[in-house]
Each structure stands twice: as structure tokens, then as C-alpha cells.
Amino acid sequence: MDTTTPASPDALRRAMADRLIAAGSLSDVRVEQAMRTVPRHDFVPAAPLEEAYDADLAVITKRAEDGTPLSCASVPSVVAMMLQQLDVRTGHHILEIGAGTGYNAALLAYLTGEDGQVTTVDIDPDVTAQAARALEATGYGRVHVATRDGALGDTTHAPYDRLVLTVGAWDLPQPWWDQLAVGGRLVVPLRWRGQTRSLAFVREKDHLRAVDIELCGFVPMVGQDGEHHGTIDPGGHVTLYWDADQPVDPTTLGGALTHPKSEAWSGVTVGPYDSFDGVWLRMAATDPGTCRIAADSTAVDSGLCTPAIPVRSPALVEGDSLAYFAVRRLPSADGTERRSELGSYGHGRVGQQLAGRIRDQIRAWDHRRTSQPTVTAHPAGTPDDQLPEGLVIDKTAVRLVLGI
Numbered sequence: 001m002d003t004t005t006p007a008s009p010d011a012l013r014r015a016m017a018d019r020l021i022a023a024g025s026l027s028d029v030r031v032e033q034a035m036r037t038v039p040r041h042d043f044v045p046a047a048p049l050e051e052a053y054d055a056d057l058a059v060i061t062k063r064a065e066d067g068t069p070l071s072c073a074s075v076p077s078v079v080a081m082m083l084q085q086l087d088v089r090t091g092h093h094i095l096e097i098g099a100g101t102g103y104n105a106a107l108l109a110y111l112t113g114e115d116g117q118v119t120t121v122d123i124d125p126d127v128t129a130q131a132a133r134a135l136e137a138t139g140y141g142r143v144h145v146a147t148r149d150g151a152l153g154d155t156t157h158a159p160y161d162r163l164v165l166t167v168g169a170w171d172l173p174q175p176w177w178d179q180l181a182v183g184g185r186l187v188v189p190l191r192w193r194g195q196t197r198s199l200a201f202v203r204e205k206d207h208l209r210a211v212d213i214e215l216c217g218f219v220p221m222v223g224q225d226g227e228h229h230g231t232i233d234p235g236g237h238v239t240l241y242w243d244a245d246q247p248v249d250p251t252t253l254g255g256a257l258t259h260p261k262s263e264a265w266s267g268v269t270v271g272p273y274d275s276f277d278g279v280w281l282r283m284a285a286t287d288p289g290t291c292r293i294a295a296d297s298t299a300v301d302s303g304l305c306t307p308a309i310p311v312r313s314p315a316l317v318e319g320d321s322l323a324y325f326a327v328r329r330l331p332s333a334d335g336t337e338r339r340s341e342l343g344s345y346g347h348g349r350v351g352q353q354l355a356g357r358i359r360d361q362i363r364a365w366d367h368r369r370t371s372q373p374t375v376t377a378h379p380a381g382t383p384d385d386q387l388p389e390g391l392v393i394d395k396t397a398v399r400l401v402l403g404i
Contacts, residue, residue: 009041012053016040016076019055025077028084034110035080043103043134044073059101073101074166078198078216085200085212086164086187088112095160095179096120097150098167098221102131106140108164117157119144123222151223153179165189168196168218170226171395172208172377189218191227192393192400193284194241194292194314195277199375208398210375215277226395232322233257237299240315240322242291245394252320256348257304262323264355265343266362269330272338279325279342279365280314285373285391285402287357289316293324306345316357321348323355325362374403 007015017036020026026035041052044059051057059073083104088094088111096105099122108118122128125147132145146154150165151173158179165188172188180186186201186208198216201208229241230250238257242248270276283290293315295305307313308327315324323346330339342362346355377398378387390403 007049009039009049009053012049013040016053016055020077020080023055023077025055026080026084030088030111031080031083031107034083034107035076038103038106038110038140039138040073040076040103042138043101043106043131073103074218079104079107081214081216082164082166082187082198083107083111085185085198085214086162087185087200088162091115092161093117093157093159094119094162094164095154095158097153097163097165098122099128099131099145100166102134102140102143102145104164104166105131105143105145106135106138109135109140109143114142117144118142119146119154119157119160121146121148121150121154123147123149149223150221151175155179160184163187165221166218167221169221170224172398174379174397177203177208177379189216191220192243192395193280193290194227194312195280195284197281201377206378208377210377213281213372213375233299233304235298237296238305239294240291240317241294242317243393243395246288246291246317248291248317253317253322253348256320256322256351259347259349259351262346262352262355263343264323264346264352264359265328265341266359266366268342268362268366269339270327270342272340276308276327276342276365278369278371279362281373282365282404283314283316283358283361285375285404287316287361288391289318289354291315291317293322308342314358316354318350318354319348321346321350321354323347323351323358325358371404374401376401 026032044052047059055076058075090113092112094108099120105118105120128145128147135143153175159181161184163180163186168189170191180203184203189196189198198214199210200212201210226244231239232250232253295310299305300310308325313325323344326343326345327340332338344355344358346352380397387401390401393400
């Protein structure tokens with residue numbers, strides 16, 4: 001007979017915070033106290049207690065008919081990371097876009113205190129209704145919950161000292177600029193060149209300046225359609241994702257993968273626990289042809305397309321040719337760490353040259369693995385001569401400028 005006593009919510013909450021600290025995900029004392037205090041399980045009542053306090057688990061709370069997640073309670077490690085990027089102070093006015101379960105808004109209310117004000121908005125009335133109920137039941141009913149298009153923000157308590165998105169964004173609409181005070185901070189999971197990064201922007205008078213960049217993934221925001229996609233093989237097993245400002249034509253690439261494969265290996269190796277996502281970040285900041293490639297199991301098993309991470313890896317496209325990031329395991333002696341070499345495969349007329357460009361990016365990343373590009377955002381229409389030096393990515397509302 002199992003006589004194990006189930007852990008209490010308080011004990012599980014403490015254990016979650018302890019794991020986040022041990023993993024290096026939680027270092028801010030105030031954020032730590034918030035996560036030790038706010039009862040996450042009350043915002044995800046359908047989840048088992050252990051799942052509610054799993055530091056590395058997102059809890060899906062609403063899905064589309066095809067199973068696509070529409071709303072969730074984000075992974076606690078990501079919640080902690082973004083709260084630390086946001087740098088909330090007592091008395092702040094905060095706007096959150098993407099109400100989710102209401103848990104993040106409760107954490108924000110704890111951090112800003114009784115003298116502050118938290119507003120959370122979502123376009124889905126089911127989501128806002130659930131969040132409002134949970135906030136009221138847990139003692140955070142002072143949070144203002146509104147059902148509206150997040151792209152419009154909410155002027156009710158503007159200007160805001162902090163603005164945070166808990167949904168993935170492709171663009172930075174003008175209302176967010178208008179409602180964020182100069183000197184305020186915007187934390188947004190921003191998507192460009194097929195990747196998503198949580199950027200902490202500081203609002204300057206005429207632009208936004210990123211002060212921190214972290215890898216993340218989020219349910220995309222409704223209504224921002226700047227990323228396109230299309231399959232590039234007859235069977236539909238390989239898909240490219242690219243931005244609206246990129247001249248990518250999947251029809252032109254339709255036969256690329258049938259061309260002989262070119263290989264370009266860098267000599268750069270990684271261990272089983274080494275991160276190499278910085279290669280993509282560097283490519284996105286320096287090469288305008290950077291996009292994302294995804295291959296399903298049929299493509300991988302047949303050898304048609306074998307990216308380093310099949311569902312999401314960086315690629316380069318130029319006309320009828322492409323190359324993508326790849327990895328191969330190296331033989332190892334008994335008792336030594338298993339190493340893998342980073343490189344690329346190319347297809348098409350200039351596939352070999354493209355593969356070589358990825359190889360060169362890997363080598364450049366290897367010299368400064370922890371470096372991050374500079375990122376600034378400027379209103380659309382800003383003349384080129386008023387932009388800083390760097391790679392310009394034009395979106396609908398902003399011009400991103402990235403520099404190495």
C-alpha cells in the first residue's frame with residue numbers, strides 16, 4: 001500500500017522556486033518572493049498539482065479544434081526570466097498583453113504592490129473571463145482585465161512604466177510606443193527570421209533599445225501575419241518560414257532538395273549540453289537571407305532534409321538555392337564526452353556557397369559564443385540616414401536594426 005503523503009501546494013511552490021534558483025533561472029530576490037507566494041495551481045485548476053509546479057512545464061489551457069495551443073500558463077522558468085527582464089518596481093503602472101490564466105498578472109500585482117496598477121488584456125473573452133475569476137479568487141482582483149485587441153494596448157491607465165507581452169509578436173505596433181513612458185521598459189517575445197527571442201527594450205525618445213536578449217517560444221499573437229511559410233518538396237515534408245521583407249519564393253525552390261548535397265563542416269564542436277542557438281542569432285543579425293527550415297520525420301528518415309533540429313533550424317535562401325544548419329556526431333573513445341560537429345548542407349546552383357556562409361557564421365560564433373547583437377527598433381518610415389549602422393529588417397510598424 002502506498003502511504004506517501006502528497007506534497008502540499010506550499011511545499012511544491014517552494015520546491016519550484018528552489019529548482020529555478022539551482023538552475024540559474026531565478027536570481028532576483030523580489031521575483032523569487034513573488035513566485036514563492038502566488039498560488040500557481042489556483043490559475044490552472046485542471047492540472048495536477050505536480051504539473052502546476054513543474055519548473056519546466058507549460059500548462060495548456062485552451063486549444064483550437066486542430067489541437068493548436070491558443071492559451072497557456074507559460075513555463076515557470078520563462079516567467080521568471082521575463083519578470084527579471086522587466087525589472088518591476090513598487091508603484092509601477094504595468095500593461096500586460098496576453099492575459100493567459102492570470103498568473104503572470106498576479107505576479108506583477110505582487111511586485112508593483114498596492115500603490116501600483118496592473119492591466120492585462122486579451123482578445124479572447126473566454127481567456128479574460130477565466131483570468132478575471134482566478135485573480136479575484138486569489139486576492140488579486142485589483143488587476144484591471146480587459147477584452148480587446150492587444151495590438152491597441154489599453155489607454156485606461158497609460159502611460160505605463162512597464163509593458164510586457166506573454167504572446168509571441170512579429171511587430172511592435174505604434175500604440176505600444178504611445179502608451180509606454182520614455183525611460184520605460186518593454187519586454188516582448190519578438191519573432192524575426194524564424195526565431196523568437198525575449199527582448200527587453202528601454203524606451204528612448206525616438207527609438208527602442210534592447211538591453212537583454214533571451215531565447216524563448218510563445219503562442220503567436222492573433223493578427224500579426226508578417227511571417228510566411230510554404231513547402232519546398234513535392235511531398236510537402238519540408239517547410240520554409242520567412243519574413244515579409246524577404247524575397248523568398250517556395251515555388252522557385254521546389255526542386256532544390258533534389259540537387260546533390262554540398263557539405264561544409266566547421267571544425268567547431270559542442271558537447272551534449274552545450275547550447276548553439278547563438279549561431280541562429282548571429283545569422284539573423286548579419287545575413288539577410290536567414291530564415292527557418294522545418295523537416296518532418298519522413299524527410300529526416302529518408303535523408304531528404306536533415307537539419308540540426310528538424311522542427312526549427314536556421315537556413316539561408318538565395319533564388320533557387322538553399323543551405324541549412326546541420327550537426328553530426330563524432331566518434332568518441334570510451335569514457336570521454338560525446339562531441340558533435342556543427343556545419344551545413346547546401347542544395348541548388350549556389351548551395352555550396354550558401355553552406356560555406358553558414359560554416360563561416362559558426363566559426364565566427366565560436367570565437368564569442370556568449371556575445372549578443374545590438375538591437376534597436378525605430379518607427380516605420382525612419383530614413384536610412386537616421387538609422388544606426390547594421391542590418392535593417394523592415395516590419396509593418398518598425399524598422400529593426402541589428403549589429404554585431
